[in-house]
Amino acid sequence: MDSDHICFEDKRVSLRDRAFNYGDGLFTTLLYDGKKLHHWDAHVARFQHGLAVLSIPEPNWQTIYQAVLSRLSSERQVVKIHISRGCGGRGYACGEIEGPDIRISFNNFPKHYEMLQMSGVGLITCNFQLSIQPFLAGLKHLNRLEQVMIRQELDAKNAFEGIVCDYNGDVIECCSANIFWYSNGVWFTPELSECGVKGIMRGHVIRQLQENAQSLQIGRFGIQNILSAESVWICNSLMGIVPVFKVDQQAYDVQQATELSRRWLSA
Structure with missing residues (x-):
């Protein structure tokens, strides 16, 4: 997948994005403990199953993994990966979609957990x-x-x-x-x-x-x-x-x- 399809939370979402219009996509939330991402393979496997069910093309997981690591520090963080089918025209039909699009966001770990x-x-x-x-x-x-x-x-x-x-x-x-x-x-x-x-x-x-x-x-x-x-x-x-x-x-x-x-x- 072209790296241009991966963006971080500071990039605006298009009004044509099917995630915005129809909830057309998947997400997962991972724990980063300051050293590693927990259960990465299991998160990917669930994504793979869900993408197959929704007939959304599968992204390059290694590219996503490296993109996540590029923004992490030594602090515990919450990582959210959001996959949208992409941008398309008006209506439910899935033809002529520009995507899928991947968005990655980061938040502080809730210490009260x-x-x-x-x-x-x-x-x-x-x-x-x-x-x-x-x-x-x-x-x-x-x-x-x-x-x-x-x-x-x-x-x-x-x-x-x-x-x-x-x-x-x-x-x-x-x-x-x-x-x-x-x-x-x-x-x-x-x-x-x-x-x-x-x-x-x-x-x-x-x-x-x-x-x-x-x-x-x-x-x-x-x-x-x-x-x-x-x-x-x-x-x-x-x-x-x-x-x-x-x-x-x-x-x-x-x-x-x-x-x-x-x-x-x-x-």
């Missing part, structure tokens, strides 16, 4: 429900209006995060994280074949549990399955693996959750 890994977080159960669309399930596409609505509900209730179900009442994820829980020697996490985002840290946790021969069930579960669990965690690429001390009025033992995650999991 380290504290959350020790203290845990409280969750609420959200009223907002996710729509079902199997074709886009698992992708981190640019259509995030549902998450905007969820975030508004969380902010209105002064909640850090919340558990979101789909229209069938099945637990899917949190607003910005995936969720796991532990009960009677078994780990659980929702399957995401109809909606939700297959997070990079979710995939990492699943692989670690499987490599450690831990009993894991990926399926359809209601909120009651979480409320009756022994320990609960949420996770994403930036905050890592964070224990939950409360869902609504149900309390959990953060120390037990921390001990379990330290024994079997690492970010």
Whole structure:
């Protein structure tokens, strides 16, 4: 890919960009710890899958990797890579597109995430429900209006995060994280074949549990399955693996959750 298709956050977005007009593209958010980008290969693999689903040409990943490294320092940072189908004319048709276009932005690492890994977080159960669309399930596409609505509900209730179900009442994820829980020697996490985002840290946790021969069930579960669990965690690429001390009025033992995650999991 021509390096002219890679730009940084200080460059304006064209009004003809399909990401701006239709949410036509994908993004990912990576952790840079001051020395390396975490889970780079997994982020690329998810991009590759999503681009294939959306029929967007694949960029040169080595070029993107070098472009990211060129702007990094020795400080921890949040790196966001945004891939748009590119610029085109009016209408939904994908003919005569100039692209794809890659945009890279950088932000400071949220330092309070380290504290959350020790203290845990409280969750609420959200009223907002996710729509079902199997074709886009698992992708981190640019259509995030549902998450905007969820975030508004969380902010209105002064909640850090919340558990979101789909229209069938099945637990899917949190607003910005995936969720796991532990009960009677078994780990659980929702399957995401109809909606939700297959997070990079979710995939990492699943692989670690499987490599450690831990009993894991990926399926359809209601909120009651979480409320009756022994320990609960949420996770994403930036905050890592964070224990939950409360869902609504149900309390959990953060120390037990921390001990379990330290024994079997690492970010």
